[in-house]
Amino acid sequence: MSGMEAGGAGMGEGKLRVFVPRDSAARSVGADAVAERLVAAGAEVVRTGSRGMLWLEPLVEVETPAGRVGYGPVAPEDVDGLVAAGMLDGQDAGLGGPERPTRRDEMSDSPDGGRVDAASPAIRHGESGVYLGLVEELPWMRRQQRVTFARVGVVDPHSPDDYEANGGLAGLRTALAMSPADVVEEVVTSGLRGRGGAGFPTGIKWRTVLGAEADVKFVCCNADEGDSGTFADRMLIEGDPFTLIEGMTIAAHAVGATEGYVYLRSEYPDAVETLTAAIEAARERGWLGERILGSDLTFDLHVRVGAGAYICGEETSMLESLEGKRGQVRAKPPIPALEGLFGRPTVVNNVLSLASVPAILADGADAYAALGVGRSRGTSVFQLGGNIARGGIVETAFGITLGELIDDLGGGTASGRPARAVQVGGPLGAYLPVEKFDLPMDYEAFAEAGAMLGHGGIVVFDDTVDMAAMARFAFSFCAEESCGKCTPCRVGAVRGVETIDRIRTGQDREKNLVLLEDLCELMTDGSLCAMGGLTPMPVRSAVRHFGEDFTR
Amino acid sequence: MIVYSMSTDVTDLAAVRVGRVREIATAHLGLRGPLIPILHAVQEDLGHIDQADVPVIADVLNLSAAEVHGVVTFYRDFRRAPGGRATVRICQAEACQAVGAEALGEHARRRLGVDFGGSTSDGAVTLDEVFCLGNCALGPAVQVDGRLHGRVTPARLDALLGEVAR
Numbered sequence: 037m038s039g040m041e042a043g044g045a046g047m048g049e050g051k052l053r054v055f056v057p058r059d060s061a062a063r064s065v066g067a068d069a070v071a072e073r074l075v076a077a078g079a080e081v082v083r084t085g086s087r088g089m090l091w092l093e094p095l096v097e098v099e100t101p102a103g104r105v106g107y108g109p110v111a112p113e114d115v116d117g118l119v120a121a122g123m124l125d126g127q128d129a130g131l132g133g134p135e136r137p138t139r140r141d142e143m144s145d146s147p148d149g150g151r152v153d154a155a156s157p158a159i160r161h162g163e164s165g166v167y168l169g170l171v172e173e174l175p176w177m178r179r180q181q182r183v184t185f186a187r188v189g190v191v192d193p194h195s196p197d198d199y200e201a202n203g204g205l206a207g208l209r210t211a212l213a214m215s216p217a218d219v220v221e222e223v224v225t226s227g228l229r230g231r232g233g234a235g236f237p238t239g240i241k242w243r244t245v246l247g248a249e250a251d252v253k254f255v256c257c258n259a260d261e262g263d264s265g266t267f268a269d270r271m272l273i274e275g276d277p278f279t280l281i282e283g284m285t286i287a288a289h290a291v292g293a294t295e296g297y298v299y300l301r302s303e304y305p306d307a308v309e310t311l312t313a314a315i316e317a318a319r320e321r322g323w324l325g326e327r328i329l330g331s332d333l334t335f336d337l338h339v340r341v342g343a344g345a346y347i348c349g350e351e352t353s354m355l356e357s358l359e360g361k362r363g364q365v366r367a368k369p370p371i372p373a374l375e376g377l378f379g380r381p382t383v384v385n386n387v388l389s390l391a392s393v394p395a396i397l398a399d400g401a402d403a404y405a406a407l408g409v410g411r412s413r414g415t416s417v418f419q420l421g422g423n424i425a426r427g428g429i430v431e432t433a434f435g436i437t438l439g440e441l442i443d444d445l446g447g448g449t450a451s452g453r454p455a456r457a458v459q460v461g462g463p464l465g466a467y468l469p470v471e472k473f474d475l476p477m478d479y480e481a482f483a484e485a486g487a488m489l490g491h492g493g494i495v496v497f498d499d500t501v502d503m504a505a506m507a508r509f510a511f512s513f514c515a516e517e518s519c520g521k522c523t524p525c526r527v528g529a530v531r532g533v534e535t536i537d538r539i540r541t542g543q544d545r546e547k548n549l550v551l552l553e554d555l556c557e558l559m560t561d562g563s564l565c566a567m568g569g570l571t572p573m574p575v576r577s578a579v580r581h582f583g584e585d586f587t588r
Numbered sequence: 589m590i591v592y593s594m595s596t597d598v599t600d601l602a603a604v605r606v607g608r609v610r611e612i613a614t615a616h617l618g619l620r621g622p623l624i625p626i627l628h629a630v631q632e633d634l635g636h637i638d639q640a641d642v643p644v645i646a647d648v649l650n651l652s653a654a655e656v657h658g659v660v661t662f663y664r665d666f667r668r669a670p671g672g673r674a675t676v677r678i679c680q681a682e683a684c685q686a687v688g689a690e691a692l693g694e695h696a697r698r699r700l701g702v703d704f705g706g707s708t709s710d711g712a713v714t715l716d717e718v719f720c721l722g723n724c725a726l727g728p729a730v731q732v733d734g735r736l737h738g739r740v741t742p743a744r745l746d747a748l749l750g751e752v753a754r
Binding site: 060061063064065090091093261262263264265266267269270302303304305306340341342343344345346357358359360361362363378419420421422423424427428450451459463493495496497498501506509513517 | 620621622623624625627649655658659662665666681683684685686687718719720721723724726727731734736737738739
């Protein structure tokens with residue numbers, strides 16, 4: 037409506053399209069107000085996902101013949117000034133005047149071309165409205181290898197046309213021309229392992245479901261992203277939902293499933309809305325339903341919203357919840373691939389695993405497998421959060437080191453104080469000290485170091501952190517969120533809180549540290565699922581690497 | 589949303605509610621595993637899951653009241669008493685803790701005079717904690733009636749509370 041009103045000063049003849057994220061993280065720092073001001077100034081605004089440079093949000097991009105140029109972070113009150121200075125013509129309309137270096141200059145001042153300058157005062161102090169130049173050329177973007185996230189931040193997540201115009205459906209078309217068994221083998225060859233945390237080979241799981249006989253089979257997407265420090269599932273769904281739909285449809289063809297469910301957490305209302313709209317649009321296009329893209333495939337997809345239970349991120353609890361029950365874990369075997377949802381053979385995969393599949397089919401398994409190290413093939417979407425200067429998502433091949441991610445790309449802590457501890461892989465992952473920053477991001481290397489890669493979430497703490505308090509938090513979180521089915525988890529976590537409290541107040545410290553270790557061993561060995569089984573990981577790693585915090 | 593008039597009798601109110609709950613539950617019978625979608629819909633429509641709703645839902649789904657009760661009480665989202673007009677949830681998970689979420693939570697509790705899970709005496713605000721809103725690079729994160737806010741300082745929280753407490 038207001039796009040038709042008179043444009044502000046500096047409007048050129050041919051109006052350029054302007055992109056403003058509608059990702060909930062960008063919205064959380066004012067993207068909606070920025071978009072409104074741009075529309076009022078006469079711009080044609082397209083709402084996209086986020087590029088993942090969350091410290092630059094709201095990041096406004098203007099389409100120019102040379103590519104998209106960026107400005108960020110843009111506050112609503114910056115908009116009129118930027119427009120007056122020629123922003124809508126894609127000009128260098130930074131607000132600071134010619135003497136002040138643009139952020140692009142600061143960021144490209146790097147010794148090895150890929151490294152991003154860590155000590156950028158402009159970024160640390162959040163100056164706004166800065167002209168960034170071509171977004172694709174930013175060192176932070178160039179350092180990445182975007183496969184799964186290639187379209188996130190680029191396309192309009194509500195537009196199936198935009199999806200198809202940017203390479204969407206190529207993987208599904210390839211898959212539909214192949215036999216189910218060949219699709220499964222392609223995924224096996226790619227080396228794709230479950231991105232939800234466990235790292236089990238996706239293709240092997242699919243092979244089991246394909247081989248199972250049943251009246252009906254299901255594909256379930258676990259989008260209950262409850263781990264603190266992880267937000268890639270949310271960003272993918274909000275930024276490029278059709279990729280997930282395409283991935284699930286390929287999975288359905290590969291294993292012979294007719295029905296799919298996305299179990300999405302209630303904490304993500306924007307994602308629920310975006311995915312629901314995308315499924316509706318996909319149905320209208322014939323990308324879901326009967327005879328998909330003219331093939332024999334029939335598959336339909338439904339969104340189910342969780343109800344605030346962390347344990348439902350565990351696959352069997354998620355299945356119980358989908359069936360309408362309390363989210364209590366099931367003993368395995370039987371594995372869900374044979375007896376999953378309503379007792380039928382079920383593919384249960386994480387969002388990023390399923391969203392990786394279209395690119396694998398479109399470009400070939402070998403291209404995907406060529407990336408990575410050892411048995412960690414392809415790319416992973418690492419998430420930088422907590423006390424970090426340049427937080428966001430980084431998609432790159434496995435093998436990049438923890439330090440490269442935190443220091444080079446992340447720019448160190450947001451507080452400017454020294455980093456002290458990093459938790460990798462969610463609340464059940466290990467706390468690592470800065471001495472471990474040379475660890476490569478690789479499932480096996482992390483396991484060897486007594487840690488886990490998990491979902492690729494990385495949470496940074498500075499030197500003000502009290503690691504005994506963080507270990508206590510791990511137990512109290514487990515006590516709060518345990519499904520209650522098995523005793524080591526339900527009771528062990530409560531005893532863990534008590535034991536750490538005694539250690540912190542100096543009661544029989546040595547004896548209680550031994551007791552703590554005993555308790556951790558029991559929970560690791562005796563728990564039914566990863567909730568109780570892995571809670572000792574943050575606790576033990578905190579004691580091992582930050583023992584001084586338990587004795588003061 | 590049912591509109592209650594001042595003259596409505598308590599028993600009429602209860603009967604209206606039972607009818608509405610039955611209607612909602614019946615409308616979801618075509619779904620596989622309909623219980624959780626039903627509970628979400630009842631809470632959305634009627635504000636909370638009342639103890640009196642449980643046998644009604646159980647009857648429609650041919651479940652025992654104990655089974656339905658077990659599900660209602662298992663999930664954090666379902667509340668069994670009316671909440672405030674606005675819900676403010678403050679993330680207390682690790683990534684937000686790393687940038688001051690605990691102090692922000694403390695500030696909110698002091699300012700509103702309620703603990704997490706409680707509602708202000710004027711019924712304006714229910715305060716709660718939440719473990720991860722997926723805004724881990726822009727913490728501390730706060731959700732106000734489903735709307736996410738990032739990098740929330742105590743001053744910004746006061747402004748947000750001022751907007752909803754009216």
